[in-house]
Amino acid sequence: MLRFVARRLAFAVVSVAAVVLVTFLLVHAAPGAPMLGTPETIASPEVVARQRALFGLDRPLPEQLLRYAVNLARGRLGESFVLHRPVADVLAEAVPNTLLLGGTALLASLLLGLAAAAAQAARHHTRTDTVLGVVTLVFYSVPVFWLGLVLLLVFGEHLHWLPVAGMTSAAIHDRLPPLGRALDVARHLVLPAASLALVQAAAFARFQRAALLETLAAAHIRSARARGLPERAILLRHALRGALAPTITLAGLSVPYFLAGSVLIESIFGWPGLGRVTYDAIFARDYNVITAAALVAGVLVALGNLAADVAVAVADPRIRVDR
Amino acid sequence: MRLLPAVFAAAAIAASCERCAAPPGAAGGTMVIAATGDADVLLPPVTSLTTGINVSDLLFCRLAELKLGLNTIDDSGFRPVLARSWEHPDSLTIVFRLDPRARWQDGAPVTAADVAYTFRVYRDPAVNAPLAPFLAAIDTVTAADSLTAVFRFRRWYPEQLYDATYHMRILPRHLLDTIPAARLATAPFARAPVGDGPYRFVSWRTGAEITLAGDTAFFLGRPGLDRLIWRIVPELPSAVSQLLAGEADAMEVIPARGQLERVQQARNVRLVPYASPFYGAIVFNLRRPPFADREVRRAVAMAVDRQTVVRSVFGPFADVAAGAVSPMQWIWSDSIRQLPFDTAAAARMLDQRGWRRTAGGARGRAGTPLRFTLLVPTSSQWRQQAAVIVQDEMRRLGVELHIEPVEFTVMERRTTSGDFDAALVSRTTDPSPASVLQWWSPGAGANIGGFADSAFQALTATALRARTRAEAAPRWRRVLERLNDEAPAVFLVSPRNEAAIGTRFADVTIRPDSWLATVTEWRVAGDRGAAGR
Numbered sequence: 134m135l136r137f138v139a140r141r142l143a144f145a146v147v148s149v150a151a152v153v154l155v156t157f158l159l160v161h162a163a164p165g166a167p168m169l170g171t172p173e174t175i176a177s178p179e180v181v182a183r184q185r186a187l188f189g190l191d192r193p194l195p196e197q198l199l200r201y202a203v204n205l206a207r208g209r210l211g212e213s214f215v216l217h218r219p220v221a222d223v224l225a226e227a228v229p230n231t232l233l234l235g236g237t238a239l240l241a242s243l244l245l246g247l248a249a250a251a252a253q254a255a256r257h258h259t260r261t262d263t264v265l266g267v268v269t270l271v272f273y274s275v276p277v278f279w280l281g282l283v284l285l286l287v288f289g290e291h292l293h294w295l296p297v298a299g300m301t302s303a304a305i306h307d308r309l310p311p312l313g314r315a316l317d318v319a320r321h322l323v324l325p326a327a328s329l330a331l332v333q334a335a336a337f338a339r340f341q342r343a344a345l346l347e348t349l350a351a352a353h354i355r356s357a358r359a360r361g362l363p364e365r366a367i368l369l370r371h372a373l374r375g376a377l378a379p380t381i382t383l384a385g386l387s388v389p390y391f392l393a394g395s396v397l398i399e400s401i402f403g404w405p406g407l408g409r410v411t412y413d414a415i416f417a418r419d420y421n422v423i424t425a426a427a428l429v430a431g432v433l434v435a436l437g438n439l440a441a442d443v444a445v446a447v448a449d450p451r452i453r454v455d456r
Numbered sequence: 457m458r459l460l461p462a463v464f465a466a467a468a469i470a471a472s473c474e475r476c477a478a479p480p481g482a483a484g485g486t487m488v489i490a491a492t493g494d495a496d497v498l499l500p501p502v503t504s505l506t507t508g509i510n511v512s513d514l515l516f517c518r519l520a521e522l523k524l525g526l527n528t529i530d531d532s533g534f535r536p537v538l539a540r541s542w543e544h545p546d547s548l549t550i551v552f553r554l555d556p557r558a559r560w561q562d563g564a565p566v567t568a569a570d571v572a573y574t575f576r577v578y579r580d581p582a583v584n585a586p587l588a589p590f591l592a593a594i595d596t597v598t599a600a601d602s603l604t605a606v607f608r609f610r611r612w613y614p615e616q617l618y619d620a621t622y623h624m625r626i627l628p629r630h631l632l633d634t635i636p637a638a639r640l641a642t643a644p645f646a647r648a649p650v651g652d653g654p655y656r657f658v659s660w661r662t663g664a665e666i667t668l669a670g671d672t673a674f675f676l677g678r679p680g681l682d683r684l685i686w687r688i689v690p691e692l693p694s695a696v697s698q699l700l701a702g703e704a705d706a707m708e709v710i711p712a713r714g715q716l717e718r719v720q721q722a723r724n725v726r727l728v729p730y731a732s733p734f735y736g737a738i739v740f741n742l743r744r745p746p747f748a749d750r751e752v753r754r755a756v757a758m759a760v761d762r763q764t765v766v767r768s769v770f771g772p773f774a775d776v777a778a779g780a781v782s783p784m785q786w787i788w789s790d791s792i793r794q795l796p797f798d799t800a801a802a803a804r805m806l807d808q809r810g811w812r813r814t815a816g817g818a819r820g821r822a823g824t825p826l827r828f829t830l831l832v833p834t835s836s837q838w839r840q841q842a843a844v845i846v847q848d849e850m851r852r853l854g855v856e857l858h859i860e861p862v863e864f865t866v867m868e869r870r871t872t873s874g875d876f877d878a879a880l881v882s883r884t885t886d887p888s889p890a891s892v893l894q895w896w897s898p899g900a901g902a903n904i905g906g907f908a909d910s911a912f913q914a915l916t917a918t919a920l921r922a923r924t925r926a927e928a929a930p931r932w933r934r935v936l937e938r939l940n941d942e943a944p945a946v947f948l949v950s951p952r953n954e955a956a957i958g959t960r961f962a963d964v965t966i967r968p969d970s971w972l973a974t975v976t977e978w979r980v981a982g983d984r985g986a987a988g989r
Binding site (some may be wrong): 164165166167169177178180183186187212215216218219223226227282285286288289290293296297298300301302304305307396398401402403405409410412413416417418 | 486488493494496497502505579584586588590626638641642646647659661662663664665667683685687688689690691694695696697699701702703704835862863864865866868869872901
């Protein structure tokens with residue numbers, strides 16, 4: 134297992150380096166330029182020229198790339214052109230928020246997806262199966278930003294059940310006790326996490342249902358039934374564990390979905406995470422932030438895949454990983 | 457599933473607690489401001505994003521402030537702030553006497569040395585302050601004594617007081633002068649500043665919230681609201697939803713018609729109109745055909761039914777632009793002479809220039825079709841809608857208009873490098889009529905179309921020498937009318953700014969150039985306690 138993990142980590146390092154290189158080249162090749170001001174306040178050409186010189190953007194591209202690579206090797210991600218802060222500081226504030234949102238959404242989508250799949254498999258070809266199949270198909274087809282807006286309008290603006298936006302209640306958060314603050318964040322987490330989770334839960338449910346039905350037809354399940362084990366125990370103890378592998382793999386592969394979805398969902402719900410930072414940086418052509426965000430996203434995707442591989446091996450002893 | 461109603465009930469209780477955090481009638485109170493963008497830094501010389509400017513404006517004072525009329529010429533248009541008084545001992549000097557009560561929030565007095573230091577910072581190329589060019593006419597700023605700052609100008613002009621006071625917010629020398637100029641923007645101070653204004657910095661959660669607290673020791677009196685919180689939500693519909701849900705109390709401007717109509721129907725928020733500092737225009741590139749030809753520009757301008765464009769896109773929330781002037785500026789007038797909307801005359805003008813209709817109805821000359829590309833930023837919904845209407849009007853004139861939607865940064869890159877035929881832009885003015893020069897004078901970096909006209913320059917020079925507002929107004933009118941005649945652009949629209957303010961706030965007035973400039977006088981309805989402070 135250790136050799137397997139080490140090999141995958143080495144592969145991940147190469148992949149992430151490639152992601153950084155491609156991102157660096159793409160953002161510099163993209164039309165537009167940084168430091169041109171905002172739609173309301175256009176910076177004067179003299180100010181722009183001085184800023185570009187300050188950040189070395191007036192140097193040839195290979196020289197800029199070399200400098201970036203050297204700085205990266207020393208653990209320096211550079212400075213944001215717009216925020217005048219070290220990029221590492223910007224990401225250090227944003228990434229935990231995205232992990233909280235994405236992690237919650239992933240967990241919720243797994244639980245919902247597995248529950249729906251188990252219910253469908255247990256009642257195969259019944260009305261429950263049909264209804265849940267339609268529901269999961271609908272959520273699977275819905276664009277995540279549209280679902281986010283609908284949830285915001287219904288549960289936030291009209292029913293006032295949940296906050297519309299932000300990560301905390303601006304007026305009262307700092308006056309709350311620690312538990313109150315945690316609950317406050319949790320309350321703000323519901324809508325953005327649900328927006329991400331419902332779509333992915335539908336995907337998990339559809340995959341898991343198919344895998345469960347296949348497993349339920351296997352010989353060892355028939356033997357279990359023949360031994361008189363209760364149907365509930367067969368489903369949850371034997372069939373579900375054996376059928377988990379595709380869903381765990383899918384969960385690992387869904388990290389890019391959560392990262393991409395967070396760009397939209399964090400903007401809609403004002404969630405101060407990596408997606409928002411990336412979104413703003415792209416439109417401002419804040420090269421250092423964009424490249425560093427790609428680096429972090431690459432690392433998260435690689436770790437997600439690695440975690441999925443390890444989890445599959447743990448969940449299904451038939452899979453050998455040390456070859 | 458049985459847990460769900462309980463969770464929602466708890467959430468609803470918590471939400472209602474938030475909304476009643478600052479009940480009407482309570483002293484002080486909190487105002488939550490919905491903002492669609494975060495701040496960059498909170499250091500006035502280098503702050504350039506809207507939220508950063510709004511926040512730092514309340515942390516740092518100017519020597520004097522413009523009154524609501526935004527009269528930039530006469531001394532009577534200003535009210536004292538850090539400077540208790542000022543005088544003009546000669547035509548090149550202004551002497552400011554500082555208010556001895558003024559204090560930095562760490563207790564140190566505000567001194568003339570701070571004023572001199574501030575001038576040096578703004579002018580320092582290492583700081584690269586965007587407003588530095590506006591201080592070019594000031595030669596030196598010195599401290600005659602601890603409470604007397606002396607400004608020496610290179611030449612006389614009527615807006616000396618405006619330039620001396622409007623572009624600089626005074627900085628604390630004792631806290632900053634050990635920091636190298638090039639590192640000021642990245643210094644911790646720039647994210648947690650100590651100011652001398654009516655509000656103190658409390659906290660800044662990047663991308664989420666910025667909180668200020670009213671300074672009870674502010675030398676001009678405690679502000680009416682105890683706390684201001686900027687809540688950052690980038691998407692406009694979500695920001696408006698915050699207002700409607702009662703999670704936010706105010707928003708600087710609601711820029712889209714659909715969102716304005718949502719707010720109009722709300723009971724807890726009202727729209728407060730104020731003059732806009734913007735105008736929208738189709739700027740022509742005069743360096744290349746077809747718009748190098750004055751008559752073609754004029755013909756195209758005369759074929760655009762601006763009234764229809766404005767009504768179709770903005771409904772009642774905008775006016776046809778009077779020219780290169782915003783409604784906020786005191787030189788604005790709806791009687792400024794403009795080119796008429798006259799498609800028949802426009803067609804005749806093109807015929808006379810040899811651009812005649814071909815069999816297909818399109819115009820051409822010597823085998824060259826009359827067509828141009830219009831750059832439109834994808835970030836601006838109104839500009840994309842307006843472009844489509846103009847495209848149809850051009851088609852009827854026989855002119856082929858290709859709309860090219862591009863990202864904002866791409867558009868800026870292309871327009872500043874001259875790589876465009878025409879661009880639908882939004883221009884911000886400051887209160888001074890001289891801001892016309894920023895966009896239209898030869899050599900100005902923002903004069904993207906390359907407009908150069910000796911008559912315009914002569915008229916501008918005359919207007920800049922006018923000693924009083926009464927003398928200057930007709931001169932500036934002639935400047936604007938000359939621009940309209942030369943048609944370097946189709947001056948399309950002046951959007952009406954509509955702020956959204958919670959109905960629980962009273963005494964709300966808005967100074968158009970800086971919507972929170974008078975927020976110290978706002979208060980929660982029913983709280984008259986701060987009135988006498």
